[in-house]
Structures are given as structure tokens and as C-alpha cells.
Amino acid sequence: xxxxxxxxxxxxxxxxxxxxxxxxxxxxxxxxxxxxxxxxxxxxxxxxxxxxxxxxxxxxxxxxxxxxxxxxxxxxxxxxxxxxxxxxxxxxxxxxxxxxxxxxxxxxxxxxxxxxxxxxxxxxxxxxxxxxxxxxxxxxxxxxxxxxxxxxxxxxxxxxxxxxxxxxxxxxxxxxxxxxxxxxxxxxxxxxxxxxxxxxxxxxxxxxxxxxxxxxxxxxxxxxxxxxxxxxxxxxxxxxxxxxxxxxxxxxxxxxxxxxxxxxxxxxxxxxxxxxxxxxxxxxxxxxxxxxxxxxxxxxxxxxxxxxxxxxxxxxxxxxxxxxxxxxxxxxxxxx
Amino acid sequence: xxxxxxxxxxxxxxxxxxxxxxxxxxxxxxxxxxxxxxxxxxxxxxxxxxxxxxxxxxxxxxxxxxxxxxxxxxxxxxxxxxxxxxxxxxxxxxxxxxxxxxxxxxxxxxxxxxxxxxxxxxxxxxxxxxxxxxxxxxxxxxxxxxxxxxxxxxxxxxxxxxxxxxxxxxxxxxxxxxxxxxxxxxxxxxxxxxxxxxxxxxxxxxxxxxxxxxxxxxxxxxxxxxxxxxxxxxxxxxxxxxxxxxxxxxxxxxxxxxxxxxxxxxxxxxxxxxxxxxxxxxxxxxxxxxxxxxxxxxxxxxxxxxxxxxxxxxxxxxxxxxxxxxxxxxxxxxxxxxxxxxxxxxxxxxxxxxxx
Numbered sequence: 001x002x003x004x005x006x007x008x009x010x011x012x013x014x015x016x017x018x019x020x021x022x023x024x025x026x027x028x029x030x031x032x033x034x035x036x037x038x039x040x041x042x043x044x045x046x047x048x049x050x051x052x053x054x055x056x057x058x059x060x061x062x063x064x065x066x067x068x069x070x071x072x073x074x075x076x077x078x079x080x081x082x083x084x085x086x087x088x089x090x091x092x093x094x095x096x097x098x099x100x101x102x103x104x105x106x107x108x109x110x111x112x113x114x115x116x117x118x119x120x121x122x123x124x125x126x127x128x129x130x131x132x133x134x135x136x137x138x139x140x141x142x143x144x145x146x147x148x149x150x151x152x153x154x155x156x157x158x159x160x161x162x163x164x165x166x167x168x169x170x171x172x173x174x175x176x177x178x179x180x181x182x183x184x185x186x187x188x189x190x191x192x193x194x195x196x197x198x199x200x201x202x203x204x205x206x207x208x209x210x211x212x213x214x215x216x217x218x219x220x221x222x223x224x225x226x227x228x229x230x231x232x233x234x235x236x237x238x239x240x241x242x243x244x245x246x247x248x249x250x251x252x253x254x255x256x257x258x259x260x261x262x263x264x265x266x267x268x269x270x271x272x273x274x275x276x277x278x279x280x281x282x283x284x285x286x287x288x289x290x291x292x293x294x295x296x297x298x299x300x301x302x303x304x305x306x307x308x309x310x311x312x313x314x315x316x317x318x319x320x321x322x323x324x325x326x327x328x329x330x331x332x333x334x335x336x
Numbered sequence: 337x338x339x340x341x342x343x344x345x346x347x348x349x350x351x352x353x354x355x356x357x358x359x360x361x362x363x364x365x366x367x368x369x370x371x372x373x374x375x376x377x378x379x380x381x382x383x384x385x386x387x388x389x390x391x392x393x394x395x396x397x398x399x400x401x402x403x404x405x406x407x408x409x410x411x412x413x414x415x416x417x418x419x420x421x422x423x424x425x426x427x428x429x430x431x432x433x434x435x436x437x438x439x440x441x442x443x444x445x446x447x448x449x450x451x452x453x454x455x456x457x458x459x460x461x462x463x464x465x466x467x468x469x470x471x472x473x474x475x476x477x478x479x480x481x482x483x484x485x486x487x488x489x490x491x492x493x494x495x496x497x498x499x500x501x502x503x504x505x506x507x508x509x510x511x512x513x514x515x516x517x518x519x520x521x522x523x524x525x526x527x528x529x530x531x532x533x534x535x536x537x538x539x540x541x542x543x544x545x546x547x548x549x550x551x552x553x554x555x556x557x558x559x560x561x562x563x564x565x566x567x568x569x570x571x572x573x574x575x576x577x578x579x580x581x582x583x584x585x586x587x588x589x590x591x592x593x594x595x596x597x598x599x600x601x602x603x604x605x606x607x608x609x610x611x612x613x614x615x616x617x618x619x620x621x622x623x624x625x626x627x628x629x630x631x632x633x634x635x636x637x638x639x640x641x642x643x644x645x646x647x648x649x650x651x652x653x654x655x656x657x658x659x660x661x662x663x664x665x666x667x668x669x670x671x672x673x674x675x676x677x678x679x680x681x682x683x684x685x686x687x688x689x690x691x692x
Contacts, residue, residue, distance in 0.1 A: 004352065005347035005352065011402075072364040072365045072368050073365075076366070076369060080666070083667055087664075087667065243635075244605060247515050255594045265509065292641070292643070294640070298638040301634055303630065306627045
């Protein structure tokens with residue numbers, strides 16, 4: 001978009017000659033008409049001189065500024081009115097689209113259907129991560145129940161789609177307090193999908209005594225027992241706090257001369273964090289309406305593909321599936 | 337054909353003037369609402385832009401620089417305090433030598449050019465900082481960086497952080513390293529010009545008539561917390577009486593007192609990041625349709641930062657692409673405000689009143 005075509009051309013010629021064409025003064029002259037008025041930092045610079053002609057000048061400027069401000073405020077109101085109309089339409093459009101997707105792609109709790117949905121994908125994430133939110137902390141029980149159910153659903157989809165590793169991030173960490181109950185809920189969900197012979201499940205959380213799945217069903221059928229799903233529960237304390245904890249440990253070691261600060265490298269930190277928290281997920285799915293990480297572990301997020309559906313609310317199978325399609329760079333069509 | 341007609345139309349003076357007026361008007365209107373204080377950009381897509389427009393890669397980077405200049409103008413005019421841009425990743429050193437050299441040269445020339453306009457920068461109060469791993473740069477580029485940074489360091493109104501050879505993991509590791517170094521330096525330096533034994537001797541030789549309590553302030557030489565100084569007093573009163581005091585002294589010498597590692601918090605690390613002192617990151621924009629952070633601002637944007645991934649390529653990025661992002665951000669701020677006001681009952685609003 002040409003803002004000042006002549007000046008841009010002069011600038012580009014100068015730039016191509018490695019800025020040897022113009023002198024600094026000439027360059028300043030070039031941009032002079034486009035400079036805004038400098039920010040007023042010291043309004044009380046001149047106090048006594050120019051006292052006489054100042055009031056007039058000030059009032060005229062003040063009036064002009066007043067009108068300008070009014071114009072800006074009006075325009076601001078107009079922009080936001082238009083925008084709020086636009087966003088309502090957008091939300092409605094997305095809601096309809098999501099509904100259509102949800103109807104067209106429904107799993108019917110059938111692993112075969114999910115497998116068919118993901119069959120054509122060129123690549124699948126080895127490690128999938130999702131962010132879940134605890135709704136309505138005030139009502140406690142209901143929110144927690146919904147959260148556990150969502151976690152179990154996502155785990156079941158992963159097991160069907162053949163994703164071996166799932167990490168569930170939930171900021172408050174309430175799930176970590178109910179590891180056995182969550183384990184039971186996921187197992188139940190898996191058996192409702194797969195029947196009695198469902199894939200083995202491991203549920204663990206960092207810093208919590210690892211819950212080796214005692215209730216792993218002893219399925220003798222080899223093709224199913226190959227399938228393994230490990231679920232990791234994360235919370236806000238595995239984010240920045242884990243880096244802080246690592247720093248504390250390193251500091252202690254350094255104070256006792258067991259380590260020199262120059263030994264601290266990216267590899268060391270990475271090894272420690274993937275040991276104690278987790279490695280890098282390949283794909284992160286956000287079920288919220290926009291991209292906000294709300295305290296997700298920062299270190300592990302380096303190259304993770306972040307997926308969200310604009311204006312989406314809530315955990316849905318179609319979001320999960322769209323994320324996988326997006327990850328595989330595949331087009332999703334209406335209809336299977 | 338139609339493209340050239342369009343360009344001709346847009347570059348005709350009256351249209352150009354009108355477009356510029358409109359820009360100013362829109363920016364002025366934006367200023368009426370809340371404005372993100374810290375915005376970060378991943379300037380992605382220069383190379384693809386060059387490829388699709390059949391030009392040299394370096395030319396794409398040049399156009400990218402122009403886009404940066406345009407967007408900085410929009411940001412600062414609308415009231416953004418700090419802008420952080422991802423200019424060069426440590427990983428980018430793996431690109432062709434030709435391209436790396438060209439980018440380095442470009443950075444050097446632009447920074448040198450910047451340094452020639454010190455007076456202009458002073459007037460607008462912009463300060464430039466270069467974040468990243470300095471050791472990977474050549475001396476001539478470093479010199480250009482240092483000059484530009486030094487010239488503008490006292491300008492505090494607007495900040496431009498250029499992440500030059502940067503990765504976020506490198507930044508976090510550096511912050512951890514610096515914190516560990518900080519906490520591994522003993523609290524009090526041992527090389528003070530005063531010798532404790534000499535003082536003890538002097539006290540002992542000069543007076544035995546004054547009470548041992550009076551001498552204790554002299555002995556309490558360490559700036560330690562009060563609980564320790566209490567203990568010190570009792571020790572000192574005994575040492576002034578007994579000659580076998582040196583053991584306790586030497587113990588405190590060898591075991592230098594360190595800051596307690598438990599006092600390290602995420603704020604401590606925050607203060608050791610390259611972005612220390614900047615407002616929290618409000619908005620992160622990445623162009624060219626890639627939904628990844630690519631090792632940029634991992635630490636900074638993990639909390640409430642809003643991230644936006646746009647499909648347009650960076651050289652195409654301008655006010656017209658940025659405006660919807662800003663408006664949506666403003667809209668969300670208002671929405672959040674309304675929600676928090678509506679949700680919290682009388683108790684919180686009373687609290688808010690008290691704060692006010």
C-alpha cells in the first residue's frame with residue numbers, strides 16, 4: 001500500500017545503494033512531513049515569556065484538539081458498534097458451522113468410525129496436548145464431574161485415533177487430586193468405546209507419586225494389548241514454577257560448589273524438564289474461543305503446533321478431528 | 337493491467353493524502369480505547385513473499401523491513417509502549433551463508449543509519465534494545481548494535497526490542513544461569529579493610545571497665561538479619577571475654593552466607609529475562625499462517641497474552657491487517673471488564689471502590 005509513493009521510491013533507491021545515496025540530513029527531510037508531533041513531555045517549559053500571546057494560541061489549539069478528540073471518540077464508537085455486529089455474526093456463523101461438523105462427524109462411541117476418520121492422514125501427533133478449563137468453580141462438584149468426563153472423552157478419542165501420548169493441562173490442578181478417580185473414569189469410558197478389551201492405560205502426573213495403572217485389563221488379544229495410552233495430568237505448577245524449582249535446585253548445587261553456573265546449558269535444562277515434567281508435545285488443542293495459554297508449560301511449547309477453532313466453546317469431537325486434519329495439512333470436507 | 341491502474345490511482349496525490357488522513361484518523365480513534373502495552377511480532381513470510389513475487393530473498397527481507405517501519409509507526413502512534421520483534425533466530429544461522437550475511441549486513445546498515453538520527457530519536461523518546469545471544473555476532477555488527485543501543489538508552493517513552501540472534505530457550509537458560517550466579521555470590525564481600533581480630537584486640541586492650549554489651553555494635557559487622565545479629569551479640573560478648581574466639585570467626589568466613597534459594601520466584605527469573613522491566617506481553621502476532629511460537633517469547637506469553645496467527649505474509653502486513661486485531665483485542669478487554677464486574681458481587685466492587 002503506497003503511503004507516499006515518491007518518498008518510498010527515493011528511499012528504496014537509497015536502500016539499494018546501501019544508504020549511500022542520501023545524507024542523514026536529506027533523509028530526515030524526506031520523512032519530515034510524515035512525522036507526528038512529538039509527545040509532550042514537559043508542558044510547563046515556558047512559564048513567563050510569551051505569556052501574553054499564549055492564551056489565544058492555546059485556546060485555538062485546544063478547540064481544535066477538542067474537535068479532534070470528539071471526532072476520534074465518535075469514530076471509536078462507530079468502529080466498535082460495527083465490530084460488535086460483525087462479531088455476533090461471526091460467532092453465529094461459527095456456531096452453525098461447528099454444529100454442521102458435529103453432526104457430520106460424530107463418533108457414536110465407535111472406535112472404527114474414529115479410525116476411519118483419521119485413516120487418510122499423512123502424519124499424526126505422537127504426543128497430543130489439550131487445555132481443559134474447570135467451569136464454575138463455585139459449584140465445585142458439577143464442574144469437576146464435567147472436567148473428568150471431558151478428560152475421559154479426549155483420552156478415548158486418542159486411544160481410538162492411535163495417539164499414544166496425551167497430556168491434559170488444567171490450570172488449577174484439581175484433577176491431580178483425584179488421580180484414582182480419574183483413572184477409573186477414563187477406564188470406564190474406554191470400555192464404553194472398546195468393550196471389555198480396551199487398551200491399557202497409564203495415568204500419571206508430575207510431582208505426584210506415579211499412578212501405575214493397577215486396573216489395566218489383562219487383554220490377551222495381541223493386537224489390542226499393543227495399544228497403550230498414557231495420560232499425563234498437568235497444572236499451572238508444571239509451568240513457570242517447574243523452571244523456578246529447577247533454578248532453586250541448581251542454585252543450591254552451585255552454592256555447595258557442586259556445579260558451576262557455566263555448566264547450565266539449554267540441553268541440561270531441557271533434559272531435566274523433559275525428565276520431570278514432559279517432552280515437547282507435537283500438537284496443542286485449545287477448546288477455548290481464542291489463543292490464550294493460561295499458564296501452559298512454556299519450555300515445552302517451542303515447536304508445538306497450536307490449534308484452536310475461532311469462537312469455539314467447549315470440548316467437541318469435531319474440534320479434535322479438525323486439529324488432527326490441520327496438523328496433517330489435510331483438507332476437511334463436509335461429509336465423510 | 338488492473339493492478340497498475342490500481343497502483344496509479346492509489347499513488348495519485350489526492351488519494352494518497354486521503355488514505356494517509358484516514359490512517360491518522362483510525363489510529364486516533366483506536367487511542368480512545370485500551371491499548372496493549374507490549375506487542376510482539378513474528379515477522380514471518382519474507383522469503384515466501386519473495387518467492388511468490390519472483391524476487392530475490394534479500395529483496396523480500398528489505399520489504400519486510402519496510403513493513404516493520406510501517407507497523408512500528410502504527411503501534412507507537414496508537415500508544416503501544418513496547419514492541420518486540422523476532423528478527424533473527426539462532427536457528428537461522430543454519431540458512432545459506434549468503435542469506436545470513438545479507439541479513440547481518442542489513443541489520444548493521446539499518447542500525448548505523450538509525451544512529452545518524454540521534455536527535456530525531458531523542459525527540460520521540462524511542463529506545464532500541466537488542467535481545468539475544470551476543471556471542472554469536474560478528475564484531476562489526478556488535479559495534480553497530482552497541483552504538484544504536486547506547487545512543488537511545490535514556491529514551492523511555494517507547495521501546496523497540498529487536499530479538500536478534502534469539503531463541504526463547506536460550507533466553508530462559510540465560511536467565512536461570514544469571515539467577516544462579518546472583519545467588520552464588522556470597523552476601524558480604526570478604527575483602528573489607530577492617531580486620532575483626534584487630535578490632536577485638538583493640539577492644540580488649542583498651543577497656544575492660546566498659547560492659548561487654550557496649551562493644552557488641554562494633555562486632556556486629558555483618559549486615560545479617562536481626563535474628564542472626566542477636567546470636568552474634570551473645571557470641572561477641574563471650575568472645576570479648578575469652579581468647580579462643582577465632583574458630584567462630586573463621587567458620588563464618590569459610591561458609592559464606594548466600595541468599596536463600598527458596599526466595600527465588602518466577603518474578604526473580606522474570607527480572608533476569610531479556611525483557612526485564614518491560615510491561616507484560618499483551619498481544620503476539622504471527623504472520624504467514626503458521627500456528628507455532630518457534631521458540632519465541634515462550635516465557636513471556638504463557639499467561640494472559642493473546643496470540644493471533646494471521647495468514648498474510650509479513651511484507652503485506654499493514655494497518656489494514658493489524659486494525660481488526662487491535663479492535664478485537666479492545667473488544668475483548670471491554671468484554672472481560674464487563675464480565676468481571678458482572679460476576680463479582682457487592683463485596684468486590686466495594687473493594688474496588690476502596691482501591692480507587
